[in-house]
Amino acid sequence: MTYLVLQTQLTDTGEWIANIFFYIIAAVAIVAALRMVTTNNVVHASLYLLVVLSAVAATYVILGAEFAAATQILVYLGAIMVLLLFGVMLTRAKIGAETDLDHDQKWIGALVAASLGAVMGYSLWEGFGDVRMPADQVPQRTEAVADEIFSTYIVPFEALSVLLLAALIGAVVVARRD
Amino acid sequence: MFAVELAYWQETILKLLFAFVAVLIPAGATVNLYLFKMVSFMQSRLGPMEAGPYGSLQLVAEVGKWAQKEDIVPARADEFVYKASPYVVLLSTFLLVLVVPFGPDAFFANFGTGIFFAMAVSSVSVIGILMAGWASASKYSLLGGLRAAGQLIAYELPLVLAVVGVVIQAGSLNLQDIVMAQHNGEIFGWGAIGNPFILTQFVGFMIFLIAVQAELTQTPFDMPIAESELVSGYMTEYSGFRFLLFFIGEFATANIFAFLGATLFLGGWSIPPFLMDIIPGLAPELDATGAVLSEGGNSAAGMSPWFNLIGPIVMLVKMLALTFIVYWVRFTYPRFREDQLQKFAWKVLIPISLVNIAVTGVLKVVF
Numbered sequence: 001m002t003y004l005v006l007q008t009q010l011t012d013t014g015e016w017i018a019n020i021f022f023y024i025i026a027a028v029a030i031v032a033a034l035r036m037v038t039t040n041n042v043v044h045a046s047l048y049l050l051v052v053l054s055a056v057a058a059t060y061v062i063l064g065a066e067f068a069a070a071t072q073i074l075v076y077l078g079a080i081m082v083l084l085l086f087g088v089m090l091t092r093a094k095i096g097a098e099t100d101l102d103h104d105q106k107w108i109g110a111l112v113a114a115s116l117g118a119v120m121g122y123s124l125w126e127g128f129g130d131v132r133m134p135a136d137q138v139p140q141r142t143e144a145v146a147d148e149i150f151s152t153y154i155v156p157f158e159a160l161s162v163l164l165l166a167a168l169i170g171a172v173v174v175a176r177r178d
Numbered sequence: 179m180f181a182v183e184l185a186y187w188q189e190t191i192l193k194l195l196f197a198f199v200a201v202l203i204p205a206g207a208t209v210n211l212y213l214f215k216m217v218s219f220m221q222s223r224l225g226p227m228e229a230g231p232y233g234s235l236q237l238v239a240e241v242g243k244w245a246q247k248e249d250i251v252p253a254r255a256d257e258f259v260y261k262a263s264p265y266v267v268l269l270s271t272f273l274l275v276l277v278v279p280f281g282p283d284a285f286f287a288n289f290g291t292g293i294f295f296a297m298a299v300s301s302v303s304v305i306g307i308l309m310a311g312w313a314s315a316s317k318y319s320l321l322g323g324l325r326a327a328g329q330l331i332a333y334e335l336p337l338v339l340a341v342v343g344v345v346i347q348a349g350s351l352n353l354q355d356i357v358m359a360q361h362n363g364e365i366f367g368w369g370a371i372g373n374p375f376i377l378t379q380f381v382g383f384m385i386f387l388i389a390v391q392a393e394l395t396q397t398p399f400d401m402p403i404a405e406s407e408l409v410s411g412y413m414t415e416y417s418g419f420r421f422l423l424f425f426i427g428e429f430a431t432a433n434i435f436a437f438l439g440a441t442l443f444l445g446g447w448s449i450p451p452f453l454m455d456i457i458p459g460l461a462p463e464l465d466a467t468g469a470v471l472s473e474g475g476n477s478a479a480g481m482s483p484w485f486n487l488i489g490p491i492v493m494l495v496k497m498l499a500l501t502f503i504v505y506w507v508r509f510t511y512p513r514f515r516e517d518q519l520q521k522f523a524w525k526v527l528i529p530i531s532l533v534n535i536a537v538t539g540v541l542k543v544v545f
Contacts, residue, residue: 077298
């Protein structure tokens with residue numbers, strides 16, 4: 001097979017590059033998450049959340065889960081975050097620092113977050129601590145994802161669609177004035 | 179034929195360079211050709227005539243002008259967000275061009291989820307527009323940003339739904355697979371021109387074009403930058419280089435959506451199969467079953483390597499044809515009112531595209 005232009009040689013370098021990029025993305029996500037709760041401007045907080053969510057999508061790409069990554073971008077960045085920014089900007093979107101964003105319960109919140117992180121981190125480490133990503137990781141085929149959803153996970157999938165339909169009807173009922 | 183072996187980093191650098199070429203050259207070409215010249219002829223004037231022969235270097239002069247202008251940040255603006263937002267818009271443009279295939283091996287990334295990824299990253303530009311609208315600390319900008327967000331959310335749905343028909347017919351989300359499905363397709367057993375999906379998915383094609391027009395906030399869907407009400411919408415406060423970035427983002431995205439439209443509906447980089455029989459050296463490499471050889475997730479691997487050179491030119495021609503329609507409509511129709519615009523998306527385009535999906539699904543099972 002002759003290629004006219006390019007022929008990729010991706011051997012050990014592939015794994016090495018994936019590791020470097022994972023650490024960069026993880027660092028960005030953690031810093032952005034911390035800044036999101038410490039910043040004193042609502043719009044800035046939403047933008048930091050946006051960075052965290054995109055970092056998660058980037059992690060999916062590294063893990064070879066392209067469909068999950070695209071869904072993450074389409075749903076979280078393209079829909080949920082846009083609606084959130086939309087709502088924030090329509091109602092209270094002061095530029096500059098706000099003073100009334102602080103809250104007495106923040107220490108309890110921090111405690112809950114820390115213990116949740118500890119529990120999840122411990123269980124993940126216990127369950128998957130010695131699992132290694134294969135060096136010749138290939139992206140998961142979308143057809144494989146679809147086959148799984150519509151065979152093994154068909155009941156949860158249908159239950160989820162009914163739940164979303166109920167939420168949709170509920171939104172219409174709440175929004176209707178007559 | 180010659181083959182080149184490149185290390186990963188060399189290939190990455192080359193692809194980065196090609197990405198700039200693929201975004202900037204078509205953008206410059208269409209702005210010069212359509213925005214400066216064609217529109218002038220439609221309005222019975224000559225357009226730019228001084229810079230270069232027949233005004234062909236006008237764009238270079240314009241870029242020079244913008245680069246010289248002062249980069250003003252309003253006193254009460256949120257400086258970082260204000261400065262970052264044009265780059266977010268451009269980021270969306272560059273992420274979009276990643277998935278467009280220009281030949282059997284001439285692609286930036288052969289994503290398995292190709293078109294789905296493209297639809298996802300196209301919505302990132304809304305975030306940049308909202309950031310610009312908010313950070314400018316101006317009522318016109320904020321209103322423009324909010325209008326843009328509302329419009330882009332509304333028209334993203336028909337855009338995605340229009341593409342679903344093509345995906346059902348091709349049986350894949352991968353753009354390379356979609357090109358090959360059209361190339362190998364037959365119209366009732368007649369395969370001389372393949373089966374470009376514009377024939378079978380004409381409704382989807384029309385919805386795609388309309389939704390793209392709205393996604394690009396081009397007239398008749400330019401409420402977000404309506405100059406008679408909002409000065410220039412979310413771009414009002416921008417000047418100099420950052421305005422130029424918004425400008426490039428807008429017109430380059432128009433081209434990349436046209437590239438995507440050409441790939442989805444007009445057969446992409448491939449040429450009609452009967453031409454391949456006539457021209458020597460273009461015969462595809464076939465596998466044991468007589469289908470075009472596929473290799474490593476790339477279903478076009480068996481196509482003649484010459485398509486890596488012909489493909490970009492074919493894509494450029496198809497892209498120019500589609501962007502012509504975009505600019506033609508842009509300078510022909512008056513602006514929609516905000517409520518008309520929302521109603522048109524939710525009550526007309528989305529129901530039609532849902533019906534299109536249902537009909538395509540039924541016909542796919544029947545045939």
